[in-house]
Amino acid sequence: MFDVLIRDGTIYEGEGNDPVEGDLGIVGDRISAIGHLASASARQTLEAGGAAVAPGFIDFHSHADLAILNAPTLPAKVLQGVTTEVAGNCGFSPAPPTRWPGRSSSEGPEGARRECPGAARADRTCAL
Numbered sequence: 001m002f003d004v005l006i007r008d009g010t011i012y013e014g015e016g017n018d019p020v021e022g023d024l025g026i027v028g029d030r031i032s033a034i035g036h037l038a039s040a041s042a043r044q045t046l047e048a049g050g051a052a053v054a055p056g057f058i059d060f061h062s063h064a065d066l067a068i069l070n071a072p073t074l075p076a077k078v079l080q081g082v083t084t085e086v087a088g089n090c091g092f093s094p095a096p097p098t099r100w101p102g103r104s105s106s107e108g109p110e111g112a113r114r115e116c117p118g119a120a121r122a123d124r125t126c127a128l
């Protein structure tokens with residue numbers, strides 16, 4: 001039994017091969033089977049209706065550095081298929097101000113930072 005079964009998709013396996021029409025079964029956090037799995041059962045079944053089924057995309061030049069502090073799962077990116085973000089590009093990246101010598105926990109450069117509302121960790125900050 002699969003945890004998730006995606007039926008009737010156009011499956012791109014992410015290694016550059018031509019897509020295949022079929023089903024994809026997931027157990028835990030791993031793809032367990034790709035093929036025609038008509039007799040398979042699953043805890044959750046999704047009907048792809050021929051839509052593309054692909055591994056998550058990597059956004060290797062993201063500027064979501066600050067957005068991720070307020071929305072750690074970045075739902076707007078996930079809805080676009082992005083599952084991995086590479087941040088800190090272009091010399092831009094927040095840093096925990098508690099690690100900056102001579103700064104209090106609520107100050108950053110020029111005091112232009114404040115604590116994030118709802119931040120789970122005391123060292124998370126947001127730019128104003």
Ligand SMILES: [Zn+2]
Pocket residue numbers: 061063089090
């Ligand atoms: Zn950039």
